Amino acid sequence: MSVATAHDDHHDSHDHGPPKGWQRWVYSTNHKDIGTMYLFFALFMLFFGGAMAMYIRAELFMPGVQLANPDFYNNMVTDHALVMVFGMVMPAAAGMANWMIPLMIGAPDMALPRLNNLSFWLLPAAAIMLILSILAPYLFPGTGGPVNTGWTLLPPLSIQNGIGMDFTIFAIHMLGISSILASINIVTTILNMRAPTMTMMKMPLFVWAWFFTALLLIAVMPVLAGAVTMLLFDRHFGTSFFDAAGGGDPILFQHLFWFFGHPEVYVLLLPSIGVLGLVIPTFARKPLFGYKALVYGMGVLAVLGMVVWAHHQYTIGMSLWATNYFMIGTILISIPVGLMLMNFIFTMWRGSMTFETPMLFGIAIILMFSFAGVTGVMLAVVPADMQYHDTMFVVAHFHYALIPGAVFGLYAGVFYWLPKWTGHMYDERLGKIFFWWTTISFNITFFPQHFSGLAGMPRRIVDYSIQYTEFNVISSIGGFLFGLSHLLFLYIIIQTIRGGQKAPDKPWEGSQIGTPGLEWTLPSPPPFHSFTQAPVVK
Amino acid sequence: MTMTDSTSSHACRTFEVRPNRSLSPTGMLIFFLVVTVLSLVVALRFLLLGVWLVLPFTLLELLVLGVSLYLFERHSRYSETLRICPDDILFIARRGVKILQECRFQTHWVSIVLQLDQQSWYPSRLLLQSHGKSIEIGACLTDEDRKAFAATIQATLEECRRMS
Numbered sequence: 253m254s255v256a257t258a259h260d261d262h263h264d265s266h267d268h269g270p271p272k273g274w275q276r277w278v279y280s281t282n283h284k285d286i287g288t289m290y291l292f293f294a295l296f297m298l299f300f301g302g303a304m305a306m307y308i309r310a311e312l313f314m315p316g317v318q319l320a321n322p323d324f325y326n327n328m329v330t331d332h333a334l335v336m337v338f339g340m341v342m343p344a345a346a347g348m349a350n351w352m353i354p355l356m357i358g359a360p361d362m363a364l365p366r367l368n369n370l371s372f373w374l375l376p377a378a379a380i381m382l383i384l385s386i387l388a389p390y391l392f393p394g395t396g397g398p399v400n401t402g403w404t405l406l407p408p409l410s411i412q413n414g415i416g417m418d419f420t421i422f423a424i425h426m427l428g429i430s431s432i433l434a435s436i437n438i439v440t441t442i443l444n445m446r447a448p449t450m451t452m453m454k455m456p457l458f459v460w461a462w463f464f465t466a467l468l469l470i471a472v473m474p475v476l477a478g479a480v481t482m483l484l485f486d487r488h489f490g491t492s493f494f495d496a497a498g499g500g501d502p503i504l505f506q507h508l509f510w511f512f513g514h515p516e517v518y519v520l521l522l523p524s525i526g527v528l529g530l531v532i533p534t535f536a537r538k539p540l541f542g543y544k545a546l547v548y549g550m551g552v553l554a555v556l557g558m559v560v561w562a563h564h565q566y567t568i569g570m571s572l573w574a575t576n577y578f579m580i581g582t583i584l585i586s587i588p589v590g591l592m593l594m595n596f597i598f599t600m601w602r603g604s605m606t607f608e609t610p611m612l613f614g615i616a617i618i619l620m621f622s623f624a625g626v627t628g629v630m631l632a633v634v635p636a637d638m639q640y641h642d643t644m645f646v647v648a649h650f651h652y653a654l655i656p657g658a659v660f661g662l663y664a665g666v667f668y669w670l671p672k673w674t675g676h677m678y679d680e681r682l683g684k685i686f687f688w689w690t691t692i693s694f695n696i697t698f699f700p701q702h703f704s705g706l707a708g709m710p711r712r713i714v715d716y717s718i719q720y721t722e723f724n725v726i727s728s729i730g731g732f733l734f735g736l737s738h739l740l741f742l743y744i745i746i747q748t749i750r751g752g753q754k755a756p757d758k759p760w761e762g763s764q765i766g767t768p769g770l771e772w773t774l775p776s777p778p779p780f781h782s783f784t785q786a787p788v789v790k
Numbered sequence: 791m792t793m794t795d796s797t798s799s800h801a802c803r804t805f806e807v808r809p810n811r812s813l814s815p816t817g818m819l820i821f822f823l824v825v826t827v828l829s830l831v832v833a834l835r836f837l838l839l840g841v842w843l844v845l846p847f848t849l850l851e852l853l854v855l856g857v858s859l860y861l862f863e864r865h866s867r868y869s870e871t872l873r874i875c876p877d878d879i880l881f882i883a884r885r886g887v888k889i890l891q892e893c894r895f896q897t898h899w900v901s902i903v904l905q906l907d908q909q910s911w912y913p914s915r916l917l918l919q920s921h922g923k924s925i926e927i928g929a930c931l932t933d934e935d936r937k938a939f940a941a942t943i944q945a946t947l948e949e950c951r952r953m954s
Binding site: 360363433443445447448467470471474475478508780 | 810811812813817818821825828829832833836839840841843844845846847848850851854855858859861862866912913932
């Protein structure tokens with residue numbers, strides 16, 4: 253007698269297959285499907301938040317109020333930040349985590365697939381809430397003006413805002429729940445579902461990066477949830493946590509917000525550092541220099557990131573002791589960041605480098621993020637920060653940190669894994685055009701803002717003095733070009749999904765050098781259920 | 791996703807299948823305690839400052855984390871034992887010490903069916919069938935392991951049939 257082998261053509265006859273059509277996506281528990289949904293959601297939000305940025309740059313093109321009233325401008329500034337941070341960068345990084353972590357560690361799926369589904373589907377609901385917060389003044393006339401506090405939601409303005417603020421608070425709650433559930437899932441997966449012999453110190457850097465990111469989110473998200481709930485109580489239930497008139501302290505909210513907000517910066521940065529840890533060795537064709545140092549560096553970065561929040565608040569009048577502590581702590585962060593950047597440079601040193609699109613983004617990240625690091629040290633120094641606080645210099649600094657540090661890292665990841673995800677190679681020529689277009693236009697947009705900021709131009713104000721006009725004209729032209737470049741990005745993605753040159757299992761020559769993970773043992777695209785062959789870790 | 795094979799007596803062979811877990815229950819407990827202590831330090835510090843609403847959210851989050859880890863640990867206690875003897879085959883599925891399913895087949899009449907999906911979209915299924923009764927085994931194995939497992943069972947069955 254031999255083993256009978258039956259080919260099952262009727263998937264629905266047993267419980268392994270997902271439902272067909274829309275149900276496949278709504279009820280999905282498959283990590284790749286959910287990862288894809290996260291990525292498309294982030295892409296949508298990129299254009300949504302990007303449209304707000306275009307409005308902001310159009311308004312600032314010339315001095316004077318051009319397009320709408322100042323409240324609407326401030327509403328756009330607020331929602332641009334919320335959409336980009338919570339709606340774009342975090343979901344895009346979570347999408348990559350969903351797609352790649354199980355493949356890299358040799359797990360068949362995420363540890364808690366149904367929770368994974370819930371984590372994703374909270375996002376569209378939160379996005380609807382955010383959109384309602386923008387529309388609230390028009391949908392519910394007489395309930396107050398638009399949310400105009402900036403993403404920091406500072407009281408007393410946030411207590412006085414209209415009903416749109418309530419929608420914003422609920423949106424933040426949902427986004428927070430989604431992040432926490434995703435983090436719990438990722439941590440559980442990484443700890444429990446690694447293939448035999450895939451020890452922690454054999455994990456690809458991207459997995460480590462997400463491990464620390466998830467821990468950071470677990471640590472700080474309840475603080476944000478508590479803070480915005482207290483805000484809600486102050487608005488509707490007669491409490492005075494942050495209301496000075498009732499004995500409350502508005503500065504307390506700043507501490508709560510930035511206790512969440514500063515680690516959030518590392519939540520946005522770490523996944524991109526993880527991507528960089530794969531891309532640089534792949535295209536330098538050399539193993540990652542100082543893998544362990546990078547892992548420990550990320551750990552130190554995560555810990556330091558949690559204890560230096562008040563460098564955002566030097567001007568509120570803290571004690572000398574507290575100010576010194578936060579200044580020294582903030583400057584110390586340059587040590588692990590510098591170590592990481594030096595490790596990437598040493599990885600490239602005497603490597604057999606080629607310059608495909610992901611590598612170009614990788615090099616751009618190292619150069620431009622270093623620049624953000626330098627302006628970051630300037631801002632960390634108290635007397636200097638007193639001058640720069642709330643100027644366009646700060647806007648330039650954090651855009652240099654977050655666009656190269658987080659967004660370019662995501663672009664590098666998209667181009668690096670697009671062949672694996674879709675089974676097709678993207679058009680390298682278009683990829684390179686996109687790189688140069690975004691990099692040049694990004695610098696045209698944000699570099700002049702250092703000068704306008706140093707000259708004293710305040711941020712979050714719709715109008716400005718006439719002497720800043722030239723800087724703003726250059727910045728707006730760069731902004732429009734930067735926005736336009738993303739249509740090419742969209743075109744490249746659609747083109748790659750629809751077809752093109754077939755991608756091999758290892759689309760990059762140095763794939764296995766870059767990621768000693770298990771994703772390259774699978775075909776491109778991977779089958780619906782991963783690992784038809786037993787994963788082997790070398 | 792681990793499979794162990796032992797010869798339990800001269801004529802019988804026993805296979806044990808259990809899901810792969812890279813962290814021990816003790817490790818999981820230590821991880822949970824570390825996260826709990828760190829989160830509670832933050833929440834209690836804020837509580838002392840009068841920000842009491844951070845604590846309920848922290849506790850809620852720790853509850854979800856704890857339940858998730860517990861459910862995962864509970865699932866990892868699942869195991870399948872397959873004992874093949876010349877006369878009969880005994881299959882027992884357990885969670886910890888609790889027996890979830892126990893089946894007995896006659897060695898001569900049992901057949902092994904490996905259902906494959908043509909597009910490789912879905913995992914294969916390994917079935918033991920006899921007299922209209924069918925049970926799935928090795929669902930927590932990878933496809934490659936499952937194929938190897940099927941081949942090993944078949945070889946063992948043939949050997950047992952020759953002995954009887």
